[in-house]
Amino acid sequence: MTALNEIESHIPALRRYAHALMRDLDAGDDLVQDCLERAVAALPSRRPDGSLKAWLFRILINRHRDILRRTARAGHLVAIENLPVEPATPAGQDGHMALRETEAAIARLPDDQRRALLLVALEGASFDEAAAALEIPKGTFMSRLARARAALRTMTGRADSVRRKTHE
């Protein structure tokens, strides 16, 4: 398989992930397009070690960081810890409402937690793969993922137990 073919085989995964990161299909495809242009341009200088897929995700994630850096400077993104937690109706009765609620909760996750959660939840990435894509140690990845899942439960009114804190 040529490198271009291999890159092409990962496009569906990149699109799905980018769609979720941007919460918009077109904006996600913009991100993927940008990622592909960079990947193709950088391919000759890429060291052939490591997974091509993780490399592609790193490029995509670097671009996402670049975009959000500017958005964040506009001042409307606030760390989740600083947001008042709105009481949410427990999910279950209405699947559609529950989905919208999850969507809204995802939107309010800090970016690093959202990137971590989506890698495992959508892509089924292993801890090693996800840590490689995010360029962080595996332990850091695990605690980030745990925080993301806990924040999501809190925001959707599912965090009934207070005792289950993470180790930090």
Added chain:
Amino acid sequence: MTQIPAPLIEEDLIAYFEGALTSEEHDRITARLDADPQAQALLADWTAQNDALQQLYPAPDPALPDRLTRALHQAAPPTAPSWQGWRIAVMVGMLAIGTASGWIAHGVARPGQAQVVLAQAAMSAHDTFVVEVVHPVEVAATQRDHMDSWMSKRMGTDMRPPDLDAAGFRLMGGRILPSDSGPAGLYMYENGEGQRITLYVSNQPGQSDSAFRFATQGDTQSLYWNDADLGYAVVGDMPRPALRALADRVYDQLI
């Protein structure tokens, strides 16, 4: 007090849930789950989270949009009208640079003020242009002779960008930006993983030479210094030692 084992905590369970445990560890947690309804509820919630995410963002249509196929199969970056919004953001960014420097120019002049202005302008320029897709640089590195003569002329001094290939960063090109002390030069470099750094150079006549100083603005970090009537700032989003290593390379080549 009690013989019941401590309840399972999230970090035990998350590795269990994601299949990241050895089979022995996995079995050990499974055995404890029966007596821990809260842990069971947590696992059920996480499953529900995954289900919701997969429904919200389903696998895309296998047919690729044309623009993605094009992006893959053509070497030259295509013009992409969908980035129009980014162009506007660039203009807003430029406005912000102007505003920030204007505000500082009205402040009380004190030692180091010019350098602080330089570092802020360099980081704002970095944030503005690293996200650019179509025109991250005005003149590409492929037109190196043209770039050097044009930027030297605009800056009124010999401008030759340092070579950072050995550190994995290739020169993409350069551009001229307005600054408090006249035209400033911005060079952009990119590594194999799409990470971009910039080198900002502006005239700082009368400023004495200085050691490296460090500044930060959000995730963007800068090392800046003065040398021979010029101010330099190396800007990137990376750990400080890595940025320092790059700044050292720049410094060595400019002297």
